[in-house]
Amino acid sequence: MFNSFGAIYKFTTFGESHGMAIGVVIDGVPAGVEFDYSFLENELKRRRPGANRFSTQRKESDTPEVLSGIFENKTTGTPISIVIFNKDQKSKDYSNIKDIFRPGHADYTYYQKYGIRDYRGGGRSSARETAARVAAGAVAKMILKEFNIKIESAVIEIGGIRADKIDYNYAKDSIIYAANKDIEKEWIELIDKSKQEHNSLGGVVKLRIQNVPVGLGEPIYYKLDNILASALMSINATKGIYIGNINSHKLTGKENNDEMNKDGFISNNAGGILGGISNGEDIEVEIYFKPTPSIFQPQKSIDIYGNEVEVNLQGRHDPIVAIRGSVVVEAMAACVVVDMMLLNATRKIENLKKIYL
Numbered sequence: 001m002f003n004s005f006g007a008i009y010k011f012t013t014f015g016e017s018h019g020m021a022i023g024v025v026i027d028g029v030p031a032g033v034e035f036d037y038s039f040l041e042n043e044l045k046r047r048r049p050g051a052n053r054f055s056t057q058r059k060e061s062d063t064p065e066v067l068s069g070i071f072e073n074k075t076t077g078t079p080i081s082i083v084i085f086n087k088d089q090k091s092k093d094y095s096n097i098k099d100i101f102r103p104g105h106a107d108y109t110y111y112q113k114y115g116i117r118d119y120r121g122g123g124r125s126s127a128r129e130t131a132a133r134v135a136a137g138a139v140a141k142m143i144l145k146e147f148n149i150k151i152e153s154a155v156i157e158i159g160g161i162r163a164d165k166i167d168y169n170y171a172k173d174s175i176i177y178a179a180n181k182d183i184e185k186e187w188i189e190l191i192d193k194s195k196q197e198h199n200s201l202g203g204v205v206k207l208r209i210q211n212v213p214v215g216l217g218e219p220i221y222y223k224l225d226n227i228l229a230s231a232l233m234s235i236n237a238t239k240g241i242y243i244g245n246i247n248s249h250k251l252t253g254k255e256n257n258d259e260m261n262k263d264g265f266i267s268n269n270a271g272g273i274l275g276g277i278s279n280g281e282d283i284e285v286e287i288y289f290k291p292t293p294s295i296f297q298p299q300k301s302i303d304i305y306g307n308e309v310e311v312n313l314q315g316r317h318d319p320i321v322a323i324r325g326s327v328v329v330e331a332m333a334a335c336v337v338v339d340m341m342l343l344n345a346t347r348k349i350e351n352l353k354k355i356y357l
Contacts, residue, residue, distance in 0.1 A: 005231065005332075007222065009339040011136040015086075016118055017126030023083035024132040026069070026139055028342060031077030033143055035070045043138040044084070044131060047327040054176050054191060054323055061087065062131055075139075082135045086128075099303045100311055104293025111304060127236040127321065130328045137331020140338040147341075150210040151334050153326040154179040156286070157204035158187045159194070166206055177326050179206065195319045198296035202289055203322025205329050207232075209272070209283040209337060215347075216278040216340040223276025224283075224340055231332040232287050237321040240288040244271025278340075287329050289322040 004012040008028040015022030041064060048062040062084055069080030098119040101108040106125035110117040117123060141151065154171035156163045156179045163179035171177045176191070178184035194201050217224030225243050232241050248256050248269055258274075258281075259266045265281055272283035294317035301311045318324065345351050 005234070006335060006339045008342040009140065009335060011133075011335065013129055013132035013136075015129065015132065016123040017086075017121035017128040018118070018123070019086065021083050021085045022129060022132050023081065024136050026080040026082070026136050028339075029069065029075045029077065029080055029139060030143070030342075031075055033075040033139075033146070035066075035073050035075055035139075036142055037066070037073075039142065040064055040066075040082075040135065040138045043134055043141070043327070043331070047131060047134045047324050049318075049324075053195075054188075054319065064135055080139060082132070084131055084135070096314065097311065099305070100309055101301050101303070102293065102311060102313065103299045103301050104290075121315070125236070127318075127324075130236060130325075130331075133235075133328055133335075134331045137328075137334045140331070140334035143338050143341075144334060147213075148211050149337060151207070151330050151337070152210075153177070153205050153207050153330050155187075155203055155322055155326055156206045158320060158322065159190045159201045159203070161186060161190065162204070168208060171326075176323050191319050200292035200295050200318075201320045202291040203320055203325075205287045205289065205322055205326040207283075207285040207287060207329050207333055209333060212272060212278045212280065212283055212337065213341070213344075214278060214280040216337065216344055217273065217276045218340070218343055219276050222343075223273075224278055224336070225273045225276055227340070228283075228285065228333065228336050231336050232285065232329060235287075235325060235328050235332060237289045237292070237325065238287055239290045242286045242288075243273060244284060245269040246286060283333075285333075287325070289320075289325050292318050292321050 003014065004010055006028065010028050011024050011026045013022070013024045044062040044064060065083050067081040067083060069076055069078050101111070105122060107117060110125060121128065144151065152168040154166050154168050155177045156166060163183045166179045170180055174184055176184065176187060178187060191201060229241055232238060256269050258268060258270050265279065268281045268284065270279065271285065272278055272281040294313055294315065296313055299311045301309055303309050
């Protein structure tokens with residue numbers, strides 16, 4: 001039950017990093033949505049490993065196989081099942097740490113909770129699982145396209161160096177999804193330096209959702225902002241999020257309140273959400289990723305028997321999680337917005353009358 005997300009637009013992911021496959025079953029998709037296979041493949045390509053030197057060199061094509069829920073390129077209203085077979089596992093890279101807890105990983109907590117863990121790449125706790133989320137997000141984006149709702153992201157900070165402006169269009173084509181070209185070169189040099197030192201970096205991703213209708217969100221325990229926060233915090237290596245103006249806590253009420261005139265809101269410090277409900281403005285969120293915990297420097301830890309040991313990791317790992325994480329951010333946001341739209345469709349008698357009368 002805790003491998004699923006959503007109320008109506010619900011998806012369940014399955015699989016492990018070094019297992020045979022990973023995948024997702026998506027339920028609650030309305031019938032009649034145009035299913036774009038090329039778009040699904042492209043979204044997975046944006047996140048896939050091995051694309052360049054800024055991600056793990058694990059070579060996975062991440063080619064999706066759609067097993068159900070589609071007929072004549074349209075959704076049927078039944079569960080959509082998508083599987084992605086793993087092709088380039090190197091489990092032997094982890095044999096030397098099968099009894100050791102890697103610093104910064106979920107090894108210790110998984111072992112203490114379950115008494116067993118898949119040490120091959122972290123098993124279920126690996127970011128490999130996020131490919132399945134991106135597949136679910138791609139389907140959600142196909143639905144949102146029908147309503148001209150646009151979701152985009154950009155990396156706005158790496159290693160404590162922050163971009164002073166954001167160009168989402170530039171980020172789409174940037175090799176590191178950089179917020180603008182002025183900062184990209186400096187960030188690339190910083191990442192390369194960190195890699196040479198066998199270390200890793202943290203980063204911040206900015207999310208923007210445009211053309212969101214007013215009224216999404218279910219007070220008081222299924223608010224748009226708290227479910228969006230839950231979705232984004234569930235992504236591997238996410239340590240925090242901020243919705244709206246990041247400096248709001250420094251402002252007075254007079255400065256922070258979004259005043260209105262006949263044309264709408266004058267500012268957007270709230271980040272598009274008031275009282276847990278969308279207000280029609282752009283939804284803006286910052287997502288903070290910790291440095292990749294897999295680094296190739298000696299580290300102190302213990303093994304499953306309580307002995308103190310020195311950890312020397314092998315394998316292939318991202319020098320920074322935030323880059324590919326930005327694609328996952330978009331996917332989870334898309335799933336939340338679609339779920340909230342489906343929930344909202346049941347909230348007015350007029351909506352039911354349009355269907356049944």
